[in-house]
Each structure stands twice: as structure tokens, then as C-alpha cells.
Amino acid sequence: MKPAPLRLKKDQERRLLAGHAWIYSNEVDTAATPLKGLEPGQAVEVFSQRGRWLGHGYVNPHSLLCARLLSRDRAHPLGPSLLVQRIQAALGLRRRIYPQPFYRLVHGEGDGLPGLVVDRYGDLLAVQVTTAGMQRALPAVIAALEQVVRPQRIVLRNDTAVRAQEGLEQGIDWVLGEDPGEIELTEDGLRFGVAPGSGQKTGWFFDQADNRLALKRLAAPRRALDVCCYLGAWGLRAADAGAESVTFVDSSAAALDQVRANAARNGLEQRIQCRQGDAFETLRALREEEARFDLVILDPPAFIKRRKDEAEGTRAYQRLNRLGLALLEPGGMLVTASCSFHMERNVFLHTVQGAAQRTGHTLQLLLAGTQGPDHPVHPAIVETAYLKTFFLRSLPV
Incomplete structure (x- = not known):
């Protein structure tokens, strides 16, 4: 089937000419090319208002983000x-x-x-x-x-x-x-059991792999805490780096069972303990128990999935980091991450700094990590740079 034309309103091609690939419904000249006449997923050729050919893409007339470009070579459509x-x-x-x-x-x-x-x-x-x-x-x-x-x-x-x-x-x-x-996956010498057919996302979070490797260089913990641990990739890395004790926290009993199995797979089972429960509630319980750690790892799921969730999600990030920092020994290391692309890097850092002020910590930023090179960022599409991971040292008193 021949691609349908999709014509943009005046000057709406500027972002596409700068390399972006997304088109919103309010940018389309629906008088010239009605969206209602197109089928979800249908191939389109995108034109400026003046008739300049911009690229091959596909459309979904029922979505605010109604079209995406795939090719800027007219002889090379999606196929x-x-x-x-x-x-x-x-x-x-x-x-x-x-x-x-x-x-x-x-x-x-x-x-x-x-x-x-x-x-x-x-x-x-x-x-x-x-x-x-x-x-x-x-x-x-x-x-x-x-x-x-x-x-x-x-x-x-x-x-x-x-x-x-x-x-x-x-x-x-x-x-x-x-x-x-x-099946078994290996990451820098550590072995993990993963289930691509049933685990979270596709079974594993490859995007943090390089940041987990950095943990060996930057932290030498004795007591570590891994919150929202999933299969234990962060905490077992800390144990492998010499931590005497690692506490894993997750809401999923099945995930914690897999943490135990992965610890045994690597001969680290004597160094771990697991606590099932909500991250916020478990951190409060640990504070009441006067627990202390010299490495706290916070790698939660995205708290901001949509732009309208930004204010509430930002408060959640500050609350989580405040509770984590309350358990951190002076001189210890906080590793904290956000995979919410709606939260900008500087805003996330400011949020963590606000949590530090609330808990009396003075922080040093040692490393600002992002997703690994198998998650390449499109320079013109800021939304593809979603992961922020900070390694922050709490200065000794």
C-alpha cells in the first residue's frame, strides 16, 4: 500500500529538520490531510506546509503523539x-x-x-x-x-x-x-538467573550495567542496603566487592527468592539478608531499628510516567532519598537513580540535595552516570536520555 501524505502546519517542520522524529497531532494540517482518514500504524510520507518532503514514518490518529519518522531517505521506507x-x-x-x-x-x-x-x-x-x-x-x-x-x-x-x-x-x-x-546471564563475572519470558520488563535491566561496574571502583562498603533490588544486581555487586553484609529490600517475594538463589549461585549467600515490603515503609522501619549502612542504593521504578505526575513524583523521589540518607553513615556512599525521563538531571540532583539538607548530610557528587552504550541516546530527542544515576559521598562529620 502506498504511504499516505501527512502535511504539517506552517513552521512545524523545524523540530524535524533539527533531527527529532516525533509529530504531535496539533502540528498536523488536518484540513489538508485529515487524521481521521488514517488507520493506526499506517505508513505515511511527511511534508511541510510548502510541500517539502521530510521523511517516511507511520501514524496513529488516536494518539497525541500521532506520527514518528523512521527514514529521511525517500527511496528507503519502512520495510x-x-x-x-x-x-x-x-x-x-x-x-x-x-x-x-x-x-x-x-x-x-x-x-x-x-x-x-x-x-x-x-x-x-x-x-x-x-x-x-x-x-x-x-x-x-x-x-x-x-x-x-x-x-x-x-x-x-x-x-x-x-x-x-x-x-x-x-x-x-x-x-x-x-x-x-x-536462563543464566553473566555480568562482569557474576552469574544471575533471569526469566525473559516472565520477569520485569524483559527480565533484566541492562541500562545500569556500566553503573554497577563503577560501584567496584567507588565504594568499599562493609554494610550495604539495596532498595527496590529486583534480582539483586546492585547489592550482589557490593557483596562481591567485599561488603560483609547486604540487606535487600523489595515488595516482591518472588524477586527476593531469586536474590537468594543468585547469592548462592555466586557463593555470597552468607552475606545477605532480605526484607519484603514497601520501600518507604521498610526504610522507616529500619530507621526505627537504628540500622546504619555505609552504602545505600536506591534504584526505584519510574515515579513520573507522565508529565502531569511531575510534582507528585518529585516529592516521592525526595522522600525516598531522605529516608535512605537517614540510614547512611557519615562518610558513606549513596547511589541513587531515576529512570523517569520527565525528571531532568539537574532537577533530580537538586531533589537529592534537598533530601540531604533535611537529613544533615553534606554530599559530594563523585559520578553522574547514564544508561550504557547499548541504550544509545538520540542527540535531538532528549526523551531518549532517561536514566540518571548519581554516586554521592556523605562527607564525614
Whole structure:
């Protein structure tokens, strides 16, 4: 089917010409090209008001973010050739960087494939499709992945809530091979059991891998606390670096069972203890118990999922950091993270500093980390730079 034209209002092409890939419904000249006449996921060619061709993309007339560009080459629309080319380029980058095949293979706009995320676990690929346009192209996506990567298993992890905003159904589907259950992943010598078919997101958080490696260089803890620990990647890294005791906190009993299994897998089971419960309530309980730690790790889920949640989410980040800092020994290290792209880096740092003032800590910022290179940032799309991780030392009294 020939792509439909999508014409923009006057001067609305400026952001696209600067490299951005998103088009909002209020930027479209609906008198010239009515959105109501288009189907979700339909291919479009985008034009300026004066008729300048801007790129190939796809549309969803039911979404405020109604279109995304994929190609600025008129001879190269979304199709098998483009998908193979982009996935080959993504794989080439990862192969240069990572000695083992555990990484994010495709990171949406950062790899020129908006609406597509692919995490790699050896010969298993976990695929997330978050837009109607990429959903419509899914058969070609799977074919391209099989051609370029040659995996043994592919699971569609389309159980993310963001699909509802695009009018897409949610679910998990194995389109190649069968669910192997738990598989083993290695990260800098540590071994972890993960379940790509059932774990959070796609089973593992590759975006923090480089920051976890930095923990070995910057912290030498005796007593560590890992809050919102999931499978224990941060805390077990601290134990491997020499921590005598690591306390893991998570609301999920299943996650804590996996922490124990991962600790045993690495011979660290004697150094850990687990506490199930809400992060805020558990931190308050630890404060009442007068517990103290010289390393506190706070890596919560996003508190700000939408712009309208910004004020409430900012308060949640300050409260979490205030409770964490209340347990930190002078001279200790706070590792705190936000994966909310709506929270700007400087705002997050200011929020943590406010928490430090409330708890009487004077902080030094030692390292400001971001997502690893398998989560590339599109320079023109600030929303792709979502992860902020700060390593902060509390100055001794």
C-alpha cells in the first residue's frame, strides 16, 4: 500500500529538520490531510506546509503523539530492507563493545527504530513493540531479527502498559522456540538467573550495567542496603566487592527468592539478608531499628510516567532519598537513580540535595552516570536520555 501524505502546519517542520522524529497531532494540517482518514500504524510520507518532503514514518490518529519518522531517505521506507540495515548497524555496535551476547540490541529511537526494543540473552531475543506502526510491521521485524541475529528463541514481551495508549493488546507470545524458563546471564563475572519470558520488563535491566561496574571502583562498603533490588544486581555487586553484609529490600517475594538463589549461585549467600515490603515503609522501619549502612542504593521504578505526575513524583523521589540518607553513615556512599525521563538531571540532583539538607548530610557528587552504550541516546530527542544515576559521598562529620 502506498504511504499516505501527512502535511504539517506552517513552521512545524523545524523540530524535524533539527533531527527529532516525533509529530504531535496539533502540528498536523488536518484540513489538508485529515487524521481521521488514517488507520493506526499506517505508513505515511511527511511534508511541510510548502510541500517539502521530510521523511517516511507511520501514524496513529488516536494518539497525541500521532506520527514518528523512521527514514529521511525517500527511496528507503519502512520495510524489510530498512529493518535489516538498522538491526545490522545495531548489532555491529554491540559486538564491538560487549564480549558476551547480553545487552539491549535495539533501543527504539536511539537505533532509528521507534517503537521497538529488543534485549538479547545469548540465543534468546526478548522483543517489545510499543507503537501501532511497529506492530503492523512485526512480521517483517521478526524476519529481520532471524536473518541478522539467527536466534533460537524469540519472545514478544508485549505486556507493557504503554501499549494501551496506542490501542494495542497486551500479552506474552513465543514466536520462535519455547520458553526455557530461567536462563543464566553473566555480568562482569557474576552469574544471575533471569526469566525473559516472565520477569520485569524483559527480565533484566541492562541500562545500569556500566553503573554497577563503577560501584567496584567507588565504594568499599562493609554494610550495604539495596532498595527496590529486583534480582539483586546492585547489592550482589557490593557483596562481591567485599561488603560483609547486604540487606535487600523489595515488595516482591518472588524477586527476593531469586536474590537468594543468585547469592548462592555466586557463593555470597552468607552475606545477605532480605526484607519484603514497601520501600518507604521498610526504610522507616529500619530507621526505627537504628540500622546504619555505609552504602545505600536506591534504584526505584519510574515515579513520573507522565508529565502531569511531575510534582507528585518529585516529592516521592525526595522522600525516598531522605529516608535512605537517614540510614547512611557519615562518610558513606549513596547511589541513587531515576529512570523517569520527565525528571531532568539537574532537577533530580537538586531533589537529592534537598533530601540531604533535611537529613544533615553534606554530599559530594563523585559520578553522574547514564544508561550504557547499548541504550544509545538520540542527540535531538532528549526523551531518549532517561536514566540518571548519581554516586554521592556523605562527607564525614
